[in-house]
Structures are given as C-alpha cells and as structure tokens.
Amino acid sequence: MAELASNTISPARERILEAAERVVGDVGAARMTLDGVxxxxxxxxxxxxxxxxxxxxxxxxxxxxxxxxxxxCVEQAKSGTGETDGRDLKACIVGILAQQPRAKIAGMGAALFAAAANDLTLLEVIRERIAQYTRQIESSDVDFARAAVVSLAIDGLMMRESLRISCFTEEQRERVVQQLLQIADEAYR
Structure with missing residues (x-):
C-alpha cells in the first residue's frame, strides 16, 4: 500500500507543476521564481x-x-491507430505532431531548452527517453535508417515550433506530416 501511495501524485504537487508550466511559459525558465510559482x-x-x-x-x-x-501522446495515438505494421512509428508522428498536444509540448520544449542552457542535467531525462526509443526501433523489424529519419524530422519540426521559428503554413505542415506517415509505411516494407 505504501508503494501505491508513493506512485500517486498529490493534488498540490500537480497544481504546482501546472503553475510552473504556466509561469515558465509566461516569463521563461531563467526568470521563473519559486515565489512566483x-x-x-x-x-x-x-x-x-x-x-x-x-x-x-x-x-x-x-x-x-x-x-x-x-x-x-504516443501511447494514446498507438491505441487509436488500429494498425500493426508501422504502428509504433506512426504513433510517434500522430501522437507528437497532432494539433491537440502541439501547443503544450512546444511551449514546454522552449522553456526546457532555455533552462537547459544553464543546466544540462535537465536534458538527461530526455536523453534517456531518446536512447530507449532508439533501442526500440533498432530491435524492431523496421528499416532503422528510415525510422531514424522520421524521428529526426519529428524532432526538427518540434524544435522549430518550440523555438517559434517555423515558417510552415498549416497546409504545408500537414503535407510534411502526411509525408512522414508515408515514409513510416515504407519503413516496414
């Protein structure tokens, strides 16, 4: 029972994290204060x-x-694709680049990248997740190079949007996403 309690997030902790996201989004990580949060x-x-x-x-x-x-976001997309071939790779595209999580992920990404400029240890959890994902695609039946190109394109688009430097129109962005989905299909052939 104690283990279950340690895995649950208290409402106060959740409120603090949500507030910190808002504060970081408003003033940036460098100017965020504990008092403000x-x-x-x-x-x-x-x-x-x-x-x-x-x-x-x-x-x-x-x-x-x-x-x-x-x-x-990826897990939700994975359960919604209903496919087997290319499911994981397509779920990354749909889950991360979908409209709904896009604003939240982009905003937090920008804040974390700014904070990481002063403290590179903040990137460790992201680095670990990328390494885990790379091992997953390496051990699957997907063409590794194609899957890596898709992954890098997702990262690149997210980075542009996080830094608010993407010049893509919505229509252009959608065409890019559709092309990534096609490449994901081809990676399993």
Whole structure:
C-alpha cells in the first residue's frame, strides 16, 4: 500500500507543476521564481518547498513531465491507430505532431531548452527517453535508417515550433506530416 501511495501524485504537487508550466511559459525558465510559482499555484512557498526543495528540482520535474507528456501522446495515438505494421512509428508522428498536444509540448520544449542552457542535467531525462526509443526501433523489424529519419524530422519540426521559428503554413505542415506517415509505411516494407 505504501508503494501505491508513493506512485500517486498529490493534488498540490500537480497544481504546482501546472503553475510552473504556466509561469515558465509566461516569463521563461531563467526568470521563473519559486515565489512566483507558489503564488500561481495558490500554495505557500513552504508548501512548494515541501514538494520541490529547489528551483532545479522543480525544473527537473518539469523535464520529466515533458517526457511523460510526449510518451502519453504516443501511447494514446498507438491505441487509436488500429494498425500493426508501422504502428509504433506512426504513433510517434500522430501522437507528437497532432494539433491537440502541439501547443503544450512546444511551449514546454522552449522553456526546457532555455533552462537547459544553464543546466544540462535537465536534458538527461530526455536523453534517456531518446536512447530507449532508439533501442526500440533498432530491435524492431523496421528499416532503422528510415525510422531514424522520421524521428529526426519529428524532432526538427518540434524544435522549430518550440523555438517559434517555423515558417510552415498549416497546409504545408500537414503535407510534411502526411509525408512522414508515408515514409513510416515504407519503413516496414
């Protein structure tokens, strides 16, 4: 029972993380303060410090939440594709590049990249997830090079959108996504 309790996220912790996402989105990670996050979350600074003893621990939790959010998007897309061939690769395309999570993922991505400029350890959780994904595609029956190209294209598009430097119209972006889905299909032939 104690193990179950340790795996659940308290409502206060969740509120703090949501508030931190908003604050980072508004002022950036470098200018985020614990006082500002506590106020935005409606908790005392002591309450915030109970869950996150430092700004670094809060930013680390945000990085972990970012990876979990992307993983959840992929898992939801995977269950919705109904396909077997190319399912994992297509789920990455649909799950990460879909309209719904796009704004949240892009906003958090920009904030984390900015924070990582001062603290590269924040990228460790992202690096671990990328390494895990690379091992998955390497051990599957997909053409590794094609799958890697799709993965890099997803990363590139996300990076452009996170940094707000993408010049694609919605129609152009959709054509890119459709091309990535086609490449994913071809990777399993």
């Amino acid at each position: 506590a106020q935005a979350a409606g908790v005392s600074k002591g309450g915030l410090l109970y869950h996150f003893p430092s700004k670094e621990s809060l930013l680390g939790a945000l990085a972990k939440r970012y990876v979990e959010s992307m993983t959840d």
